[in-house]
Amino acid sequence: MIKKSKIITFFLIVAIIFGTVIFTAKPVLDKINLGLDLQGGFEVLYQVEPADGKSKVTNETLKETVATLDQRINTLGVTEPVITIEGGNRIRVQLAGVTDQTEARKILSTQAVLSFRDANDKLMMDGSDLVPGSAKAVTNDKNQAIVTLEMKNKDKFASVTKTIAAKAPDNQLVIWLDWKEGLKYKTERVKEKPAFLSAPNVDRELDTKKVEISGSFTMDSAKELANLLNSGALPVKLTEVYSTSVGAQFGQDALSETVVAGLVGVIAIFIFMMAVYRLPGIIASITLVAYTYIVLLILGLLNATLTLPGIAGLILGIGMAVDANVITYERIREELKVGKSTKTAFDTGGKESFRAIFDGNISTLIVAGVLFYFGSSSIKGFATVLIISILVSFLTAVWGSRALMGLLVSSNALNNKPGLFAVRRKDIHDLHEGKQTFDLKTHFDKYDFVKHHRAFLTTFAVIVVIGIVILSVFKLNLGIDFASGTRAEVTSTQALTEEQINKDLKEIDMPSDDVNFQNNNKTAVISYKGALTQDEIAKFKTHFKKAYGTDPNISSVTPTVGQELAKDGLWALAIASLLIVVYIAFRFELSMGIATILSLLFDAFVIFIFFSIFQLEVDLTFIAAVLTVIGYSINDTIVTADRIRDVSFKMGRFKKPEDIAFAVNHGLRQTFIRSINTILTVLFTVIALIIFGNESILNFSIALLVGLVSSVFSSIFMAMQLWYVFKKRELKKKGVINTQKKKKRARTDQPVV
Numbered sequence: 062m063i064k065k066s067k068i069i070t071f072f073l074i075v076a077i078i079f080g081t082v083i084f085t086a087k088p089v090l091d092k093i094n095l096g097l098d099l100q101g102g103f104e105v106l107y108q109v110e111p112a113d114g115k116s117k118v119t120n121e122t123l124k125e126t127v128a129t130l131d132q133r134i135n136t137l138g139v140t141e142p143v144i145t146i147e148g149g150n151r152i153r154v155q156l157a158g159v160t161d162q163t164e165a166r167k168i169l170s171t172q173a174v175l176s177f178r179d180a181n182d183k184l185m186m187d188g189s190d191l192v193p194g195s196a197k198a199v200t201n202d203k204n205q206a207i208v209t210l211e212m213k214n215k216d217k218f219a220s221v222t223k224t225i226a227a228k229a230p231d232n233q234l235v236i237w238l239d240w241k242e243g244l245k246y247k248t249e250r251v252k253e254k255p256a257f258l259s260a261p262n263v264d265r266e267l268d269t270k271k272v273e274i275s276g277s278f279t280m281d282s283a284k285e286l287a288n289l290l291n292s293g294a295l296p297v298k299l300t301e302v303y304s305t306s307v308g309a310q311f312g313q314d315a316l317s318e319t320v321v322a323g324l325v326g327v328i329a330i331f332i333f334m335m336a337v338y339r340l341p342g343i344i345a346s347i348t349l350v351a352y353t354y355i356v357l358l359i360l361g362l363l364n365a366t367l368t369l370p371g372i373a374g375l376i377l378g379i380g381m382a383v384d385a386n387v388i389t390y391e392r393i394r395e396e397l398k399v400g401k402s403t404k405t406a407f408d409t410g411g412k413e414s415f416r417a418i419f420d421g422n423i424s425t426l427i428v429a430g431v432l433f434y435f436g437s438s439s440i441k442g443f444a445t446v447l448i449i450s451i452l453v454s455f456l457t458a459v460w461g462s463r464a465l466m467g468l469l470v471s472s473n474a475l476n477n478k479p480g481l482f483a484v485r486r487k488d489i490h491d492l493h494e495g496k497q498t499f500d501l502k503t504h505f506d507k508y509d510f511v512k513h514h515r516a517f518l519t520t521f522a523v524i525v526v527i528g529i530v531i532l533s534v535f536k537l538n539l540g541i542d543f544a545s546g547t548r549a550e551v552t553s554t555q556a557l558t559e560e561q562i563n564k565d566l567k568e569i570d571m572p573s574d575d576v577n578f579q580n581n582n583k584t585a586v587i588s589y590k591g592a593l594t595q596d597e598i599a600k601f602k603t604h605f606k607k608a609y610g611t612d613p614n615i616s617s618v619t620p621t622v623g624q625e626l627a628k629d630g631l632w633a634l635a636i637a638s639l640l641i642v643v644y645i646a647f648r649f650e651l652s653m654g655i656a657t658i659l660s661l662l663f664d665a666f667v668i669f670i671f672f673s674i675f676q677l678e679v680d681l682t683f684i685a686a687v688l689t690v691i692g693y694s695i696n697d698t699i700v701t702a703d704r705i706r707d708v709s710f711k712m713g714r715f716k717k718p719e720d721i722a723f724a725v726n727h728g729l730r731q732t733f734i735r736s737i738n739t740i741l742t743v744l745f746t747v748i749a750l751i752i753f754g755n756e757s758i759l760n761f762s763i764a765l766l767v768g769l770v771s772s773v774f775s776s777i778f779m780a781m782q783l784w785y786v787f788k789k790r791e792l793k794k795k796g797v798i799n800t801q802k803k804k805k806r807a808r809t810d811q812p813v814v
Contacts, residue, residue, distance in 0.1 A: 062473065063472055063473050063474050064471065064472045064473060065472070066472075067468045067469070067471050067472035067474075068468070068469065068472050068474060070468055071465060071468040071469055071472075074465065074468075075347055075465070078347065078350065078351050078354075079350070081354070082350060082351075082354045086354065086357075089354070089357050089358050089361050090357065090361075092361030092362075092364075093357065093360050093361045093365070093367050094141050094157070094364065094365065094366040094367065095157060095158075095312075095316070095366070095367055096155075096157055096366045096367060096368035096369070096371070096439065096442060097155060097156065097157040097158075097305075097306075097307050097312070097368075098307045098312055098315060098368050098369045098439065098757070099157075099312045099313075099315060099316045099367065099368065099369060099372075100157050100158045100309065100312045100313070100316075101157070101158060101159075101307050101308055101309030101310070101311070101312040101313075101612065102139075102155070102156050102157035102158055102159050102162070102306070102307060102312075103155075103156055103159065103162045103165070103166070103304065103305065103306035103307070104153070104154065104155045104156070104304065104305050104306075105153070105154050105166065105169070105301055105303070105304040106147070106151060106152075106153045106154075106301070106302050106303035106304070106622065107151060107152045107153075107154070107170070107299040107300060107301060107302070108150060108151060108299070108300040108301075108302045109122075109123060109126060109150045109151060109152055109297050109298075109299060110150070110297060110298045110299075110300060111297060111298070112172065112174075112295070112296065112297055112298050118149070118150050118297060120146075120149075122296055122297060123146050123150075123152065124146075125296050126152060126295055126296060126297055126299075127144050127146065127152060129292055129293050129294075129295055129296075130144055130152070130154060130169060130295075131144060132291075132292035132293065133168050133169060133288065133289070133292040134154075134156065134165075134169070136168070136288040136291075136292065137156070137159060137164075137165050137168065139156050139157075139158060139159050139165075141157065141364075141366070142154070142155065142156050143155040143156075143366070147437075151302070152299070153437075154169060155366075157366070158309075160309075162306050162602065162612070163598075163599040163602060163603065164285065166304075166595055166598075166599070167285075167595070167599075168285060168288065168289060169299070170299045170301070170595065171238075171239065171289055171295075172239045172294060172295045172298060172299075173188075173238065173239065173289040173290060173292070173293070173294045173295060174187065174188060174238070174239050174240070174294045174295075175187060175188040175191065175236070175237070175238055175290060175294070176188070176236075176237045176240050177190075177221065177234055177235070177236055177237075178234075178235045178237060178240065178246070179224075179225055179228060179231070179233070179234070179235065180228065180231035180232070180233045180235065180246050180247065180260075181231070181246075182235075182240075182244070182245055182246055185221045185224070185225070185234070186212075186217070186218070186221055188290070188293075188294050190212055190213055190214065190217065190218075191210055191211065191212065191213065191290065192210075192211040192212065192213055192270075193291070193293070194291045195209075195210055195211035195291075196208055196209070196210055196286070196287040196288075196290035196291045197209050197287055198278075198280060198283035198284040198286070198287045199283075200280070201273070201275070205275065205278070206278040206279055206280045206282070206283040207273050207274060207275045207276075207278065207283065208273070208274040208278070208283050208286050208287050208290070209271060209272070209273055209274075210271070210272040210273075210274065210290070211270050211271060211272070212270045212271075212272060213270075215268065215269065215270045218267065218269070218270065218272070219266050219267060219268050219269075221234070222234065222263050222265070222266050222267040223266040225263040226263045226264055226265050226266060229264070232262055232263050232264060233246070233260040233261065233262055233263070234260070234261055234263050235257050235259075235260045236257060236258045236259050236260070236274055237256070237257045237258065238257075238258055238286070238289075240256075240257075244256055244257075246260065258274055258276055258286070259274050259275050259276040261273075261275070274286070301592075301595060301617070301619075302592075302618075302619040302621060302622045303617065303618050303619065303622045304598070304615070304616065304617045305614070305615070305616035305617070306598075306602070306612070306614060306615050306616075307612075307614045308552070308606075308611050308612030308613065308614055309612065310552070310611045310612070311550075311552060311611070311612075311614055314755070315369050315755040315757060316369075316372075318753060318754055318755045319369060319372045319373065319376075319750070319754050319755055319758070320372070321753050322376065322749045322750045322752070322753035322754040323372065323375070323376040323379075323746070323749070323750075325749040325752075325753055326376055326379070326380065326745050326746035326747075326748075326749030326750070327349070327353075327376075327379055327746070329745040329746075329749065330346075330349070330379065330380060330383055330742050330745050330746070331346040331349070333741065333742065333745065334346055334383060334386070334387075334742070337483060337738065338386075338387075338390045338482070338483055339480070339481050339482060339483045340469070340475070340481040340482065341386065341389075341390040341393070341466060341482060342386075342390075344386075344462055344465050344466050344469075345383055345386040345390075345458075345462060347465065348386070348457045348458060348461045348462040348465065349379060349382060349383060349457075351457055351461060352378075352379070352382050352450075352453055352454055352457040352458075352461075353375070353379060355453050355456075355457065356375060356378065356446070356449055356450055356453050357375075359449050359453070360446070360449065365442070365445060366442060367442065367446070368439040368442040368443070369439065369755060369757060369758055370439045370440065370442060370443035370682055370685065370758060370761065371439070371442040371443050371445070371446040372446075373443065373750060373754070373758050373761065373762070374442075374443045374444075374446035374447045374450065375446050375450060376746045376749070376750060377447075377450075377689070377743065377746055377747070377750075377765070378446065378447060378450025378451070378454065379450075379746060380742045380743035380744075380745060380746040380747070381425070381450065381451070381454060381693060381696075381743060382450065382453075382454030382457065382458055383458070383742045384418075384421070384458075384696055384739045384742060384743075385414075385418045385421075385422075385454065385455070385458035385459060385462075386458050386462055387735055387738045387739050387742065388414045388417055388418055388421075388700060388735060388739070389410060389411060389414040389418070389458075389462070389463070390410075390482070391414075391734070391735040391738075392409075392410035392411075392413050392414040392498075393406050393407055393410030393411070393482060394410075394482055394483065394484050395410070395498040395501060395731075396409045396410045396413075396498065397479050397482060397484045397489060398484060398488050398489055398490065398496075398498075398501055399490055399492070399496045399497060399498055399500075399501065400489060400490045400491050400492035400493075400494065400496065401492065402476070403470055403475045403476050403477070403478070403479075404470050404471070404476075407466065407467070407470045411463055415459070416703055417696075417699055417700045417703040418455070418458070418459060419455075420644075420645075420648050420699045420703070421695065421696035421699045421700070422451055422454070422455050423644065424641055424644060424645070424692060424695045424696075424699065425447075425451055425692040425693055425695070425696070426448065426451050426452075426692075427637065427640045427641060427644060427692070428637045428641070428688050428689065428691055428692030429444050429447040429448045429451060429692060430444075430448065431633050431636050431637040431640070431688065432444035432447070432633065432637075432685060432688050432689075433445060433448065434633075435629045435630070435632060435633040435636075436633075436681075436685065437626075437629075437681075439681070439682075440681050440682070440684075440685050443682075443685050444685075447689070497711075498731070499707070499708060499711055499727070501731065503730045503731055503733070503734075504734075505729075505730040505733050506730060508726075508730070509722075509726060510725065510726050510729045510730075510777065510778070510781070510782075511722040511725050511726055511782065511785055512722075514782040514785055514786065517778040517779065517782050518779065518782055518783065518786070520778075521663060521775070521778070521779050524663075524667070524670075525663070525666065527670075528666055528667070528669070528670040531670055531673050531674060532669060532670065532673050535673045535674065535676065536673065537669065537672060537673055537679050538672070538673075538676045538677060538678050538679060539678075539679050540678040540679055540680035540683075541588070541616055541617070541618045541623070541680075542616075542618060542623065542626050542679075542680045542681045543623050543626055543627045543630075543679065543680070544623055545590075545591075545592065545618045545619055545620040545622070545623035545624075546588060546589055546590050546591060546592065546617075546618065547588065547589040547591065547592055547593045547598075547615065547616065547617040547618075548586065548587070548588050548589075548615070548616045548617075549586070549587045549588075549589075549601060549605075549613050549614065549615045549616075550579075550584055550585070550586055550587075550613055550614040550615075551584065551585045551587065551605050551609060551613045552580070552583060552584045552585075552609065552611050552613070552614075553583055553584075553585075553609040553610075553611075554583070554609075554610075555583070556581065556582040556583055557578065557582055557583065557584075557585045558582075559576055559578075562576055562585045562587065563576065565604065565605065565608060566587070568604065569600055569601065569604045571589075571597065571600070571601060573587050573588060573589055575587070575588040575589075576588075579756050580756055584756065592617045592618060592619045593615070593617050598615055598617065601613065601615065602615065626681065630681075630684040633684065633688060634665070634684070634687065634688065634691075637688055637691060637692070638658050638661070638662060638691070641654070641657065641658055641661070641691070641695065642654040642655060642657075642658045645657050645658075645695075645699075645702075649702055649706060652784055652787035652788060652791070653702055653784055655783075655787070656779075656780045656781070656783035656784040656787060657695060657698045657699075657702070657780050659779070659780070659783060660698065660772075660775040660776055660779040660780035660783070661690075661691045661694060661695060661698075661772075661775075662691075663771070663775050663779060664690055664691065664694055664768045664771040664772045664775050665687045665690065665691060665768065667767060667768065667771040668683075668686070668687055668690065668764050668767050668768045668771075669687075671763075671764075671767045672760075672764070677760050677763065678760055679760075680760070682758060682760065682761035682764075683760060683761065683764055685761065686760075686761045686762075686764035686765050686768065687764060687768065689765060689768075690764070690765060690768030690769060690771075690772065691768075693743065693769070693772075694768065694769060694771075694772030694775075694776065696739060697736045697739065697740065697772060697773065697776040697777075698776040698780045698781075700732050700735060700736060700739070701728050701729060701732045701736065701776060701777070701780075701781060702728075702780075702781075702784075704727075704728040704731055704732050705724050705725060705727075705728030705729075705781070705784075707728075708723075708724045708727045708728055709724045709800040710800055710801055712724060712800060713799075713800060713801055714797055714798060714799050714800055714801070715788065715792055715797070715798040715800060716797055717792070718789050718792065721785055721788045721789055721792065721798075722785065725781050725782075725784070725785050728781070729777055729781060733777070736773065736776065736777065737773065740769055740770075740772070740773050743769060744766070744769060744770075747762055747765045747766050747769065748766065750762040750765075751763060751766060
């Protein structure tokens with residue numbers, strides 16, 4: 062009898078899910094902060110050095126500097142600034158949405174040490190003599206912009222002015238901002254733009270606390286100086302070692318393009334799942350909607366900042382989230398084919414698929430954690446989204462999807478309707494035949510995957526050797542993240558020419574031998590070997606914004622930081638590999654862990670070869686893509702390894718090499734389709750990112766595509782073949798291998814009604 066209450070509950074839950082998403086999606090999205098690459102802004106990493114060049118930079122000094130920087134940022138009207146201390150002598154500042162990036166950089170890095178000196182450059186007073194927060198930008202009786210200050214001690218100011226007045230005709234009170242050794246008033250005063258702020262004549266003792274700084278100020282520059290003085294002098298010297306800036310228009314375009322790519326990828330997944338798995342595919346699509354909503358909700362609650370790589374991570378996570386559904390549904394279909402009832406097939410399939418899903422998620426989580434630890438800036442954002450995605454996908458796919466399916470199964474409405482699970486009646490055995498999933502025929506039964514294992518492994522070895530030659534000849538096209546230097550992207554609404562750009566660069570006296578074009582020649586990519594100074598960046602941005610109407614994107618990296626990023630990338634790769642070996646060895650065995658990681662490292666190496674051949678730029682997102690491939694492609698290997706473990710367990714022991722070959726062949730044949738399907742769901746999102754996504758993450762998406770395609774072949778023709786070789790050697794030493802060493806689990810493969 063059909064239990065209608067279960068069906069009503071199912072549709073009620075679905076209605077609640079879609080109702081919640083439709084009516085609360087906008088408030089949830091509004092709570093998520095967009096990174097500077099999505100709304101414009103800049104990020105800068107400062108090397109902190111003692112102002113006097115002698116004392117040490119302490120943790121207390123860094124905290125004082127952060128507090129001062131925070132005060133200065135407040136004057137810019139920037140919401141949600143991010144200021145973090147890194148290591149023992151660096152501070153990273155991220156300002157999204159700042160309108161005048163040049164002004165912001167100047168305000169941040171100016172030391173703002175105010176000093177009052179005589180005409181012979183002797184120090185008379187400094188900023189410590191000012192009343193904190195007393196600086197104001199006003200206009201005088203001649204309608205000129207000036208800055209007014211208030212002194213703490215009226216008597217001290219009177220004494221200083223009396224001393225200066227007595228030095229006539231050199232009776233100037235010279236006011237300096239960031240005076241440096243070697244600067245002389247008498248040299249500077251003849252220049253059109255002297256280094257000092259102002260130098261009023263003092264002809265009498267001034268009995269007042271009020272001081273006026275006049276000069277060729279505009280009201281904006283007067284306000285800037287007042288803000289600097291009110292925020293206090295930095296106790297240190299700040300040197301830019303890494304910076305990146307993104308124009309507001311570029312950020313908006315990047316956001317819209319990536320969202321479109323995501324929608325296309327998700328729709329493709331929905332269509333695929335419903336076409337291949339029928340009813341379970343529909344339920345998977347419903348839970349994917351819930352998954353996406355929950356991830357965005359968590360990001361909002363955490364007040365996280367979503368970057369362009371972060372959105373790519375979210376889109377990629379959608380493809381990964383559906384994998385658990387694929388593994389579960391394939392297992393349910395197998396249980397139906399051996400003749401079990403819908404309810405029993407559902408229960409058994411869910412339990413038997415849990416191990417592979419759990420191991421795959423934990424392995425990917427390990428890599429995401431390594432990425433988060435070693436990554437910086439947007440890569441940390443990508444890792445954060447990836448971690449949240451993995452955890453939420455486990456919740457929605459393992460619990461949510463099964464809960465919804467369970468309602469329909471328990472309603473009895475699906476009884477004796479295998480077509481709803483895309484299972485043909487002619488493929489279903491009678492329960493009394495005693496068939497097990499172990500015995501089911503596949504489309505690949507005639508293929509002996511192990512027979513040619515030497516040829517397969519030799520092919521992979523040859524590819525590695527050829528790859529080493531290619532890398533040694535062509536090398537990698539290292540971006541500024543690793544090679545250091547400066548990269549600028551100039552965007553126009555019209556197609557640009559090399560002659561036009563070179564003319565612009567000549568006008569600002571900043572020629573470059575490395576000019577390339579993207580986006581149908583509407584974007585010019587200009588590279589410099591050295592890191593541009595703050596003044597050079599300001600000059601570059603001012604010129605090209607005036608010429609083409611949009612702020613250019615500029616990234617600059619010093620050699621020191623470039624070397625550190627490269628070292629961190631290699632460490633991340635090594636540590637992620639080691640942790641995966643340890644985990645797989647724990648969950649399976651050491652030989653499987655070694656075989657798995659060798660195949661994953663091969664996938665990573667293929668990406669390096671591809672980028673070397675086509676000279677695609679290698680940047681920070683490249684390392685993120687490589688690690689993501691390692692974390693994700695392990696899913697295929699684990700699904701197959703789990704099935705081989707099941708087959709081996711049922712066999713009891715390996716007495717001869719043919720027994721090992723049987724287990725490997727059976728595992729590969731029975732998981733081949735699901736391996737392809739799990740990869741396809743992610744490839745849909747990756748291909749959508751390549752076709753419709755933003756240019757700045759194109760290489761990231763290409764690296765994912767190459768690695769994922771490679772993983773299909775390496776997991777089947779390398780990892781399992783290596784495991785076969787390792788086990789054959791073990792068999793030769795031991796004579797017999799017991800495959801039931803571990804405590805027997807309760808098996809669910811006996812005939813059940």
